[in-house]
Amino acid sequence: MPKKVNIKTIASELGVSPSTVSKALKDSHEISEETRSKIQAYAKFYHYKPNTLALGLRNQKTMALGVIVPEIVHHFFSRVISGIENTASQNDYNLMICLSKDQLSKEIQNIDMLTNGSVDGLLVTVAKESLEKCNFEHFERLIAQDFPIVFLDRVPPNLQIDKVIIDDSAGGYKAAKHLIEKGYRKLAILTTPQHVTVGVDREMGFLKALKESGLTIYPKFDIKVNENEPIDSQIEKLFSQKELPDGIFAVNENYASIALKIAQKRGLKVPDDIAIIGFTDGLISKTTNPTLTTVAQHGYTMGSQATEILLNRIYNKNEAIPNQTIVISTNVVEREST
Amino acid sequence: MPKKVNIKTIASELGVSPSTVSKALKDSHEISEETRSKIQAYAKFYHYKPNTLALGLRNQKTMALGVIVPEIVHHFFSRVISGIENTASQNDYNLMICLSKDQLSKEIQNIDMLTNGSVDGLLVTVAKESLEKCNFEHFERLIAQDFPIVFLDRVPPNLQIDKVIIDDSAGGYKAAKHLIEKGYRKLAILTTPQHVTVGVDREMGFLKALKESGLTIYPKFDIKVNENEPIDSQIEKLFSQKELPDGIFAVNENYASIALKIAQKRGLKVPDDIAIIGFTDGLISKTTNPTLTTVAQHGYTMGSQATEILLNRIYNKNEAIPNQTIVISTNVVEREST
DNA sequence: TTTCGCTACGAAAACGTTTTCGTGTTAAAA
DNA sequence: TTTTAACACGAAAACGTTTTCGTAGCGAAA
Numbered sequence: 182m183p184k185k186v187n188i189k190t191i192a193s194e195l196g197v198s199p200s201t202v203s204k205a206l207k208d209s210h211e212i213s214e215e216t217r218s219k220i221q222a223y224a225k226f227y228h229y230k231p232n233t234l235a236l237g238l239r240n241q242k243t244m245a246l247g248v249i250v251p252e253i254v255h256h257f258f259s260r261v262i263s264g265i266e267n268t269a270s271q272n273d274y275n276l277m278i279c280l281s282k283d284q285l286s287k288e289i290q291n292i293d294m295l296t297n298g299s300v301d302g303l304l305v306t307v308a309k310e311s312l313e314k315c316n317f318e319h320f321e322r323l324i325a326q327d328f329p330i331v332f333l334d335r336v337p338p339n340l341q342i343d344k345v346i347i348d349d350s351a352g353g354y355k356a357a358k359h360l361i362e363k364g365y366r367k368l369a370i371l372t373t374p375q376h377v378t379v380g381v382d383r384e385m386g387f388l389k390a391l392k393e394s395g396l397t398i399y400p401k402f403d404i405k406v407n408e409n410e411p412i413d414s415q416i417e418k419l420f421s422q423k424e425l426p427d428g429i430f431a432v433n434e435n436y437a438s439i440a441l442k443i444a445q446k447r448g449l450k451v452p453d454d455i456a457i458i459g460f461t462d463g464l465i466s467k468t469t470n471p472t473l474t475t476v477a478q479h480g481y482t483m484g485s486q487a488t489e490i491l492l493n494r495i496y497n498k499n500e501a502i503p504n505q506t507i508v509i510s511t512n513v514v515e516r517e518s519t
Numbered sequence: 520m521p522k523k524v525n526i527k528t529i530a531s532e533l534g535v536s537p538s539t540v541s542k543a544l545k546d547s548h549e550i551s552e553e554t555r556s557k558i559q560a561y562a563k564f565y566h567y568k569p570n571t572l573a574l575g576l577r578n579q580k581t582m583a584l585g586v587i588v589p590e591i592v593h594h595f596f597s598r599v600i601s602g603i604e605n606t607a608s609q610n611d612y613n614l615m616i617c618l619s620k621d622q623l624s625k626e627i628q629n630i631d632m633l634t635n636g637s638v639d640g641l642l643v644t645v646a647k648e649s650l651e652k653c654n655f656e657h658f659e660r661l662i663a664q665d666f667p668i669v670f671l672d673r674v675p676p677n678l679q680i681d682k683v684i685i686d687d688s689a690g691g692y693k694a695a696k697h698l699i700e701k702g703y704r705k706l707a708i709l710t711t712p713q714h715v716t717v718g719v720d721r722e723m724g725f726l727k728a729l730k731e732s733g734l735t736i737y738p739k740f741d742i743k744v745n746e747n748e749p750i751d752s753q754i755e756k757l758f759s760q761k762e763l764p765d766g767i768f769a770v771n772e773n774y775a776s777i778a779l780k781i782a783q784k785r786g787l788k789v790p791d792d793i794a795i796i797g798f799t800d801g802l803i804s805k806t807t808n809p810t811l812t813t814v815a816q817h818g819y820t821m822g823s824q825a826t827e828i829l830l831n832r833i834y835n836k837n838e839a840i841p842n843q844t845i846v847i848s849t850n851v852v853e854r855e856s857t
Numbered sequence: 858t859t860t861c862g863c864t865a866c867g868a869a870a871a872c873g874t875t876t877t878c879g880t881g882t883t884a885a886a887a
Numbered sequence: 888t889t890t891t892a893a894c895a896c897g898a899a900a901a902c903g904t905t906t907t908c909g910t911a912g913c914g915a916a917a
Contacts, residue, residue, distance in 0.1 A: 198867045232636040234576045235903030238872045254601050259592045278616045280604050298570040438806045468776045470808040536897045573873035576902045
């Protein structure tokens with residue numbers, strides 16, 4: 182079977198030099214019409230395609246972007262990736278996707294791998310472990326080297342970087358406002374531990390809205406869910422108190438759907454007895470019964486915007502563009518649970 | 520700032536030749552202890568990492584696998600990718616992920632891109648358009664060239680290839696058996712049009728089980744959903760007939776959850792008045808109310824098994840291994856809807 | 858006839874590695 | 888003292904491109 186052809190084989194097969202072939206394939210005027218069409222015909226017939234590695238090495242440019250996310254089996258991240266892929270492929274860029282599994286070691290390994298010629302730039306959502314341990318040396322090195330990198334969603338603090346983030350605080354604020362407008366007053370929150378900044382920010386905005394309306398939150402209505410322990414039983418506690426809340430804000434879809442299930446199991450009517458509002462507009466919220474009102478964060482937009490910034494950096498490399506922060510706003514998608 | 524170092528810069532910086540540096544970094548005995556440790560210390564200090572492109576070009580081996588799937592915002596595919604990533608990274612392989620968006624042209628483009636030195640092998644789920652048009656030339660070319668490639672889930676027919684598929688027929692069979700055992704007799708099916716083989720296979724198995732139990736299916740209980748038209752109204756038709764089924768088999772999770780919703784809207788009790796069983800064990804099935812019984816297809820396993828076959832081909836390239844077909848079996852996960 | 862200027866092509870270097878082979882130096886063996 | 892062998896290193900080619908520069912051949916102008 183016809184093995185893969187390259188410029189050299191075409192050249193020797195056609196009795197010309199590799200330079201001639203290369204030029205002919207690029208429609209160079211240096212090459213005569215006759216030779217050119219002969220070469221192009223041959224190349225087309227044998228499906229010649231230039232070797233990506235050689236091109237990358239020669240041009241110091243790979244037309245590939247690296248993506249590092251914690252997980253891929255996750256509606257939000259897969260939407261982000263989808264957004265990235267879309268604008269990347271529109272600009273003839275390909276993707277190398279790596280998973281950090283929220284581990285620092287994997288993240289470092291991926292960074293090392295990707296930044297040695299493999300890709301022209303990097304899109305990163307920082308791993309939880311890195312955030313917990315405040316270890317960002319691997320990123321700082323890259324930044325010092327002016328390697329094009331844009332952070333998404335979870336970002337390293339206190340660094341001069343390009344980033345695209347969700348306006349989590351405003352999202353929490355909107356969630357609270359929505360509940361209050363609907364007439365709910367005894368509000369509870371299901372949130373994450375301290376080091377997950379997105380959870381903290383959502384809570385901040387939530388509390389701010391409460392304050393503005395002259396409301397406060399009982400400490401026992403403020404549940405910080407520990408992901409290393411069974412989630413159900415932690416949320417269960419909220420429902421096993423004498424006094425129950427009449428509105429719950431869950432900082433993600435998962436907590437929201439669990440809360441819904443527990444509420445229904447305990448005979449509470451949603452939204453009559455208790456309202457529930459989630460965060461992240463994924464598939465689950467649309468299929469529960471009742472469907473869940475959520476604060477929608479636009480992952481796809483996030484991915485494509487981040488990619489645009491990154492490509493812009495790559496195109497204008499060594500021009501000192503100031504660092505950008507893009508804030509993607511959220512909006513409440515009202516469904517049946519409030 | 521310390522720009523990226525490479526072998527040449529290390530060599531000139533340390534007054535030795537590139538060959539010496541290369542050997543020293545590989546602990547070659549040809550290099551004296553003194554020089555070796557000097558070089559290694561320097562390399563470590565400046566975080567030297569070999570350039571991936573150069574390595575790939577030199578070794579004719581990139582340590583990367585190409586993955587082409589129709590979509591990524593899809594629970595099943597993202598699980599498949601997750602499985603691929605896991606065994607790939609265990610074997611020090613990286614992933615280049617491309618999306619075909621079920622378009623033939625994109626698929627061809629991706630294939631062309633990936634097979635020119637970028638990756639050592641390919642994992643592919645064929646795009647719907649390619650299946651409809653029966654256009655597989657781009658694959659045939661690769662196969663003729665002995666390029667390592669493994670197909671997943673949706674495969675081109677009549678080709679000598681390695682593939683990992685779901686036992687869709689058996690899955691449909693199990694779904695029917697399950698409904699029948701539970702006492703349901705008037706069964707309906709929500710399936711896909713002809714060209715989507717997985718839907719056809721699932722229906723085949725389903726009908727086989729019916730036949731074995733002496734049951735038949737009314738033509739009007741056999742709904743072929745056309746994805747280009749509103750899905751809800753097509754499924755609605757099933758419920759607007761004089762006589763209703765008492766059990767529904769939906770060939771995917773989406774159809775199942777829509778059917779559930781419509782049934783409930785019409786005041787039917789699930790599973791008392793009507794049972795519903797889906798296919799693909801995703802997130803949705805676990806969060807509906809009642810939760811959905813489904814035929815679980817193990818995407819993660821599929822991905823990792825396919826990757827093992829592929830790596831095996833790559834390691835033993837030019838040894839004529841016969842083509843393999845791995846069939847991933849399914850199982851019924853019983854929940855509340857049956 | 859000489860000079861000039863095109864046209865059409867080739868040689869070679871470079872991108873960053875690895876690996877084969879060759880070689881200068883030194884110490885041990887003859 | 889000469890030969891041999893081990894040691895420690897360097898030169899160069901190769902992977903597949905692109906691009907700069909050089910030049911052979913040729914017709915036209917001087």
